[in-house]
Amino acid sequence: MEERELLPFYYKVKEELIRMIDTDEVKPDQLxxxxxxxxxxxxxxxxxVRKAMDDLVNEGYLYKVQGKGTFVKRKRYTQGLIKLTSCTxxxxxxxxxxxxxxxENMVAVPKRNILKLLELGGEERALQMERLISGDDVPLSLTxxxxxxxxxxxLEMHDFSKESLYKVIESDFGISIIHANRTIEAVLADKRIASYMEIPPRSPVLFFTGxxxxxxxxxxxxxxxxxxYFRTDRIKFFIDQVR
Incomplete structure (x- = not known):
């Protein structure tokens, strides 16, 4: 008897559905x-069938919408946490x-705690900007x-909806970007963040400071x-650790 014939029926159903997803027979967000x-x-x-579908939901291949059915989930893109690169x-x-x-794009004096982090005096100004970054028109992060x-x-004369921030800093100002200190925590998106990122309020997101x-x-x-803030249903991060 072939090894495949020994597989549980639900596993064979899973394999075929995964093949359909990987070959784009059923596309992202398609029923x-x-x-x-x-x-x-x-x-x-x-x-x-339900066992196979539930497994694929838990493994991130599918998602369910109450009253509508089960859909193919968009693939999450993977970002490393070691190398310092821009999101774009x-x-x-x-x-x-x-x-x-x-x-948002304005020049102002930051709050006291941010002045301290940036090692600035009490009245020194900073370019403050907030940007929504998407991939293939799907919101991924709000920074x-x-x-x-x-x-x-x-720096405020540049258009950072079109230009790369780090490239401008390095090429126009001759500053070598060396490293970053980052913290990560899981939080729930408030209504404002959820609205921009097109997710339900109180959805889990990853919050980075750097x-x-x-x-x-x-x-x-x-x-x-x-x-x-990063969407957890569209992005996963990895760390390459050594001993």
Missing amino acids: VPSERELINLFGVSRTT EEIRNQGLIPKIRMI RSYLPLCRLPG LVFGKINGKEVPVEYFES
Whole structure:
């Protein structure tokens, strides 16, 4: 008897559905065949079909919408946490088309805690901008950045809905970006964040804070503080650890 014949029926149904997803027979956000159609297609019981579908939901291949059915989930793109790259660079690396929507862009004196992080005096100003970053027109992250103008004079003249922030800092200002200190925590999206990211309120998101350092005249100084929210249903992060 062949090894495949020993597999449980639900596993064979799973394999075939995964093949259909991987070959784009059913595309992202498309309704998959109904339980009755799958029962007739595979000649198995309703219990077997439900077990296969539930497994694929839990494994991130499918998602359910009450009253409508089960749909193919869009693939999440993977981003590493070791190398310091811009979000748009990472999106391009995944074969997606990045798009940036500028929500806020102004020059102001940041709050006291941010002034301290950026090592600024009490009245020093920063470029403050909030950007919604999408891949293939799907919102992926919402980021608010604070950039000290005493170190980056004229930065506010650039259009960062079209230009790469880190490329401008390095090429126009001659500042080498060296490293960043980042923190990560899981939080629930409030109504404002959920609205921009097109997810239900109180959906889980990953919240990053980061302080980016550059080298100016041989000295390492902060050049950006940022706060970012990432959708957990569209992005997964990985860390390559060594011992």
